[in-house]
Amino acid sequence: MARPERKTVRDVRKGNRGMLLRTLYFDGPASRHELTGLTGLSAATISTMTGDLLADNIIVEAGQVDSDGGRPRVLLRVNPGYGHVIGVDVAETHVRVELFDLEMNEKARVDYSLRPSHHEIELVARRILAGIDVVLADGRVPAEQVLGVGIGVPGIVERGPDTLIHAKTFGWDGVPLGAMMRAGTSLPVFIDNGAKTMGQAELWFGAGRGAEHAVIVLIGSGVGATVVAGGVVMRGASNSAGEWGHTKIALDGRQCRCGGRGCLEAYIGAEGILERAGVPTGTTDWQAALGRVLESRSPVIEETVAYLGMGLANLINLLNPERILIGGWAGLMIGRDLLPGIREAACAHSLAQPYNATSIVLGELGPDAVALGAATLVLEEFLNTSAPLRLHAAS
Amino acid sequence: MARPERKTVRDVRKGNRGMLLRTLYFDGPASRHELTGLTGLSAATISTMTGDLLADNIIVEAGQVDSDGGRPRVLLRVNPGYGHVIGVDVAETHVRVELFDLEMNEKARVDYSLRPSHHEIELVARRILAGIDVVLADGRVPAEQVLGVGIGVPGIVERGPDTLIHAKTFGWDGVPLGAMMRAGTSLPVFIDNGAKTMGQAELWFGAGRGAEHAVIVLIGSGVGATVVAGGVVMRGASNSAGEWGHTKIALDGRQCRCGGRGCLEAYIGAEGILERAGVPTGTTDWQAALGRVLESRSPVIEETVAYLGMGLANLINLLNPERILIGGWAGLMIGRDLLPGIREAACAHSLAQPYNATSIVLGELGPDAVALGAATLVLEEFLNTSAPLRLHAAS
């Protein structure tokens, strides 16, 4: 059973302040009067809390609105310049660092390309730290103004006293990236799996907005999923929930690169599709190759749709989401052409009641939202705690 | 995102009181002093709150314990006789009503058998209402002392302003059982799917105790699962989460009674196993038949273990639970003999990291815990709200 923590009157304030801030962030600008309706709090509380937030410079006034025959409403909004957040995407071929303001407008970015199979952790950590300095300089943002750094990495991110990362393809086995970052910067650091941060991005700013129960499916060369239950990303016992790609859909199926057989990824992952369509293994431009396969209307495509529909149907039956988003570069390509067929296949393999409760749609943020999602981890923390900026020296 | 409700100082009390009560229920008896450590609350708060609870008769003193050289500790515990809860199991062949005290000791029970394909809702509702009267009379418990009635039913339970039940096999399509019960009794009524109530029972009182992330798998003639995430049973958008039985594990597999093909249930459900083993369809004593198949060491068994292991592996990869419980009459029979093989098969088909975070064990409560679990719904509500008993007339 869930054991809630001891609560004191101060926690009430923390919780309500966070709720007020989230309301302003997503439904703002709004007047104090409107906020009473949106939050359920009394006018008195709204008054004192907005006073605090204004004093902290976390929110600002945003013009007035006439109210016929009475005092005009003063609109309030989150101050987009109050602080900045940094998102990092550590991928197969590059390390990308992006700087955002609180409204997630990109202020600066820098890319470092990685040579294939040169993913030494020291190198990656150096690139990240250098990238942070570069985007801060480019964006003319002092480090004290940064709320934190979110990092999306491949593999399994084991949360604990020290964040450890296990990523076979990078040769990382229990790499303490969190500790390494803390050694190089005093900014708060948040690390998560890149597929999860991308799911987080779609959930907060993409096609998943407002969903309480959703699954964001990512199809690239690998296949993963972000499961959202009750508005929160599901992490499981050791933060590896969402490994959808290695769901077995046949007892003795195709060989998968994970070593197993019959994994979904071996059928609907980009590599799996190309291999099944007979594309030569030396091909480097996978996107173009997948595009040609999709145009060719080969029977492999029909099969892919069937497998994908089946995989989605299993998610629908087991998790009963209200929305399923398809993302990732390959997912978006397949979905753009074949969404109706995918929906049909999912319908055919799922139970009527949960299928009817679900809508299957494409992601909105494109295939490059890992850094945005990683930065969102920082934003989430800020909106929840709404702690005023402090020096990060001790964190 | 999860939008917490507005909170006031009174909610703090409600939450802390609920936590204190749950602590006493599961870790009790305990002295006030121990409770400060267990709950994190100060001695002062514990003192006033236990005072309230004692005055309400919700908790009682339970003897003393010497403390060397000091004042002895007075032990406190939940008063098992403070109230009673009723659990109902609506199954294919019977309606069972059980009366429990707060410690879930069974005080009375009554069984009504149902004739095959005679599941008219009016009949079932009459049986439930009659059963409530019977167990109250047998147990000599006045109706005012009952905290509520929990009912476990087959099919999908659609929660909303009016609870509607969809159960194909019973011919129920949007049956308003909740409203029908309210017409016949003033007791608070809680309705859920029987597989979920059984999962709830294992989670609270069986092999799932203390687990935050778990899956309780039910294998009978049908196959279902209760997914527990963060200590809470996952329900999804329309309360149908957990339909694991119709997970597709082959693109064009065995015909399932749901109309689909390749459902897990068609392979590892009791019927599916018996059919695959060539047991004549007229057989009535399925348990004996399954027992013979298991003893025969037919290759069908090996296959069943492989499919079950694969199904469990998919749960492990996707949900990353810390524990998986196998229950249901068929699940317990299979598991008793073949658990090591099942574990091996699950290991073979899942990723190492999440597999190592999971333990796969058998349920502890046997195959008849639906009514207990249904009663647990009432208990859960009581422990959370810890509202003193009131007359139920208006509920």
Added chain:
DNA sequence: GACGTTAGTTCAACTTGTGAACCTATAGTT
């Protein structure tokens, strides 16, 4: 300029958890 209307603020009242001081009940010691 008076008035009505709507927005926002202030304040006393109430609720809650906490630390410090205090009371209570036992065993051991004189």
Added chain:
DNA sequence: AACTATAGGTTCACAAGTTGAACTAACGTC
């Protein structure tokens, strides 16, 4: 039997929180 040490439990002033009611502020209209 009285005293002391020890540990459990209670009481109370205080800080912090939300709220309804009274109050102030800022506008349009007549």
